[in-house]
Amino acid sequence: MRLVLIGLVAGFFSALFGVGGGVVIVPLLLLVCGWQARPAAATSLAAIGITALSGVIAYALHGDVRVGYAALVGVPAAISVAGATALQQRLRTHTIELLFAAFLLGVAVWLFVK
Amino acid sequence: MTYALAIVLGLVAGGLAGMFGVGGGILFVPTLVALGLGYHDATGTSLLAIVPTVLVGTWRQSSYGNVRWRGALVLGLAAAVAAQGGVALAEALSDGTLRKLFAGLLVLVAVQIAWRARRADP
Numbered sequence: 001m002r003l004v005l006i007g008l009v010a011g012f013f014s015a016l017f018g019v020g021g022g023v024v025i026v027p028l029l030l031l032v033c034g035w036q037a038r039p040a041a042a043t044s045l046a047a048i049g050i051t052a053l054s055g056v057i058a059y060a061l062h063g064d065v066r067v068g069y070a071a072l073v074g075v076p077a078a079i080s081v082a083g084a085t086a087l088q089q090r091l092r093t094h095t096i097e098l099l100f101a102a103f104l105l106g107v108a109v110w111l112f113v114k
Numbered sequence: 115m116t117y118a119l120a121i122v123l124g125l126v127a128g129g130l131a132g133m134f135g136v137g138g139g140i141l142f143v144p145t146l147v148a149l150g151l152g153y154h155d156a157t158g159t160s161l162l163a164i165v166p167t168v169l170v171g172t173w174r175q176s177s178y179g180n181v182r183w184r185g186a187l188v189l190g191l192a193a194a195v196a197a198q199g200g201v202a203l204a205e206a207l208s209d210g211t212l213r214k215l216f217a218g219l220l221v222l223v224a225v226q227i228a229w230r231a232r233r234a235d236p
Contacts, residue, residue, distance in 0.1 A: 003185050007192025014193065015200025017216060021193050022136030027223045030230070041135025042175030043182045043189070045168045048137040050190025052164040055197060059158030066151065066159045073145055074163030076121045077128030077138050078170045084132025085174040097231035100134045104224035107140060111217040 002033060011051060021048050023107060026100065037096040038088065120145050124163075131171050137164040 006028040010021040022044045029040035059065050088096060123145045127138030142160035143153075151159060175181050 001188070003188040004192045007189040008196040010189065011193030011196030011198075012200040012203075013216065015197040016203065017213060021189075022131075022134070023140065023220070025189060025193070026135045027220075027227060030227055031223065038175075038178070038180045039182055041133070042172070042178070042180035043186045044135035045131065045137070045171040045175060046181050046183065046186035047189035047193060048164060049168040049172060050187070051193040051197060052137060052139075052161045052168065054194040055161040056158065056165065058198075059154075059161060062154075062158070064155050064158035065162050066146075066155055067162065069146055069149060069151060070159045070162035072117060072120050072149075073124035073127065073138075073142050073160075074166045076124030077131065077142075077163065078166040080125040080128030081132040081138075081167050081171040082128075082174050084129040085171055085178070086132075088133050089178050094231040096133065097227050101224040101228035101231065103130065103134055104220050104227070108217040108220035108224065111213050111220070114213070 006032065007047065010047075014051065017111065021051050023104065027104065030097065037093050037100065041088065041096075120149060128167055128171075131167050132174070135171075138167050139164055 006025060007021075009028070010024040013024050014021040025044040025047060026040050029035040029044065030037065035043075056065060091099075123141050124138075127141040127145075130136055130141065131138045139157075139160045142163050143156050146156035146159050147153060172181060172186075
């Protein structure tokens with residue numbers, strides 16, 4: 001089943017580079033499974049929720065989770081994600097995909113120079 | 115790095131999450147490192163920050179009917195399992211070379227997505 005393979009690849013790269021599963025899941029859903037941008041992004045978010053929760057538990061057992069700092073960046077993100085999701089519904093699918101391609105190029109450059 | 119800048123970067127990360135379906139960790143980790151956290155603490159803390167972000171994002175997306183729950187469950191569980199293996203392997207492999215290979219792969223993927231988007235109907 002392709003989704004299992006995509007999940008395995010995403011989890012592997014996510015742990016290896018700390019890039020988060022979405023950078024792997026969304027492109028593979030678009031290109032391998034032929035999904036549209038909106039369901040790909042939405043399903044990726046739900047999947048990341050499961051992965052992040054299991055990761056948090058693992059890190060928390062080692063005492064590597066700082067709740068205050070997590071709230072400092074996570075609460076603003078939780079607020080803006082609602083607006084961005086609403087905006088995404090108004091954009092055309094190919095516009096979302098072109099913006100996503102540009103975002104991936106940015107990530108690639110950042111990984112290369114970091 | 116000031117707290118105000120960290121909040122702004124948090125807002126941007128949420129924007130990326132809503133637009134593209136990424137968790138936001140790509141911005142959270144460098145932000146937390148710049149705030150003075152070690153790389154390990156930053157990764158663990160970033161994962162916790164991702165949780166409310168994707169919860170709200172998933173809730174909003176599901177109200178638009180975009181979430182495929184069974185697919186998400188399969189992807190998420192497989193990724194959670196593989197992440198354990200990834201951590202073990204990350205210790206054993208040279209980081210720099212792999213990161214550049216991955217960066218190169220992302221460029222190819224970006225070109226292919228852009229190509230597909232241009233061909234598709236508006």
